[in-house]
Amino acid sequence: MAATRVQRESWQGQVAWRKTYAEGGRRRRVAALRWVARRLGANALLAPMPLSPELACRTEQAMINRLAALGAHVPPLLAVADRELLLGDLGPTLAVACRAEADAGKRRELVQLGLDALASLHASGGYLSQAFARNMTLRDGRIGFIDLEEDPCTMMSLPAAQARDVLFYAHSTARFLSGQPGEHARLLQAHLAREAPEVRREVARTASRLAWLAPLAKPFGRRSRDVAEALASLARATA
Numbered sequence: 001m002a003a004t005r006v007q008r009e010s011w012q013g014q015v016a017w018r019k020t021y022a023e024g025g026r027r028r029r030v031a032a033l034r035w036v037a038r039r040l041g042a043n044a045l046l047a048p049m050p051l052s053p054e055l056a057c058r059t060e061q062a063m064i065n066r067l068a069a070l071g072a073h074v075p076p077l078l079a080v081a082d083r084e085l086l087l088g089d090l091g092p093t094l095a096v097a098c099r100a101e102a103d104a105g106k107r108r109e110l111v112q113l114g115l116d117a118l119a120s121l122h123a124s125g126g127y128l129s130q131a132f133a134r135n136m137t138l139r140d141g142r143i144g145f146i147d148l149e150e151d152p153c154t155m156m157s158l159p160a161a162q163a164r165d166v167l168f169y170a171h172s173t174a175r176f177l178s179g180q181p182g183e184h185a186r187l188l189q190a191h192l193a194r195e196a197p198e199v200r201r202e203v204a205r206t207a208s209r210l211a212w213l214a215p216l217a218k219p220f221g222r223r224s225r226d227v228a229e230a231l232a233s234l235a236r237a238t239a
Contacts, residue, residue, distance in 0.1 A: 004056070004149065011078055015089035019060075021053035021149070022083070053083045056149045060085060063129060063148035070124040073117075073137075073144040090146060091139030098133060098176040108183060110138070111173045115191040117143035118169060122162045122195060127152060131165035132172040162195065163202035167234070174229035184229070185236035192237060200238075207234035 003022045008015065051059060064074045079086035094114055101107045114136055121127070128135070129150045137144035152161040170188055177184040192200050210231055 009086070011086065011088075016078055017075070017087045017089060019085045019087060020083060021056045023053060051150070057081075057083055057085060059151050060149040063151060067121070067126055067128075067145060067148070070121065070126045072121055072124075072126060073142055074148070075144070075146060087146075090137035090144035092137065093134050093146075094136040094138050094143065095133035095172065097138045098173070104177075104180055107176050108180065108187070111176055111184070112187060113138065113141070113143055114169060114173065115187060117145075118165055119191060119194045121145075122165070122199065125158070127158065127161040128165050131168040133169065133176075134172065157198075159196060159198035160202050162199045163206065166191070166195070166199070166203050167206060170234055170237075171230040174233050178229055182236070185233040188233055188237035203234065204238035207231065207238045210234075 005020045005022065007018045007020075009018050010016065061077060061080060064077060067074045073090065075087035075090055077085060078088055094110060098107055098110050101110060114133060117136065118128075118131065128145055129148045129152065135145065135147040137146060152164055156164070166188070170184075174184050177187075192203060195203075
């Protein structure tokens with residue numbers, strides 16, 4: 001992705017976000033990640049190469065318009081420039097909502113809301129840029145999608161892009177259910193039953209190729225433990 005900067009503004013008395021695109025994508029890091037994904041045969045993890053600011057801006061516009069046409073909840077485009085978008089506000093992120101929720105049962109419901117939104121989007125033929133919980137919003141029980149400046153289908157098939165959504169979402173939500181052993185895997189397993197067979201196969205293939213990383217990642221910091229928990233959930237969900 002191109003480097004981006006987001007600033008909160010007021011637009012006609014409502015909250016809006018000015019998103020500015022600049023040079024600065026981490027090309028060497030992305031190239032390394034792409035090499036690893038290819039070596040592992042994990043097509044769904046192929047990272048799109050960083051785009052120019054103008055192309056990233058146009059890509060986000062196209063993704064927003066495409067998802068809106070499918071009925072997805074995305075930010076309205078309030079103003080458009082070559083390297084800048086003014087976007088409507090969809091509320092706090094799902095990640096923020098999960099972190100703030102002390103009740104374990106309600107956290108589970110929040111994670112389920114995100115899975116339901118992905119299932120609906122995928123059933124209509126859609127996919128996201130990076131389906132992390134921080135790139136989903138929640139307001140009045142409705143999930144929205146933000147940060148759409150890359151298009152995975154420029155690098156992979158639709159089933160792989162949708163599998164990528166499941167993998168990224170699993171990675172970003174496992175920690176919210178860490179106190180409920182097996183629950184995250186059960187949610188993922190139920191979700192995969194709603195996905196197309198090609199998506200299920202892509203998720204299972206990637207989870208299998210990455211399973212060896214889980215015990216290696218577990219002893220390290222929080223981010224590594226998050227990866228380990230997500231991989232363990234995916235292994236159980238696809239067994």
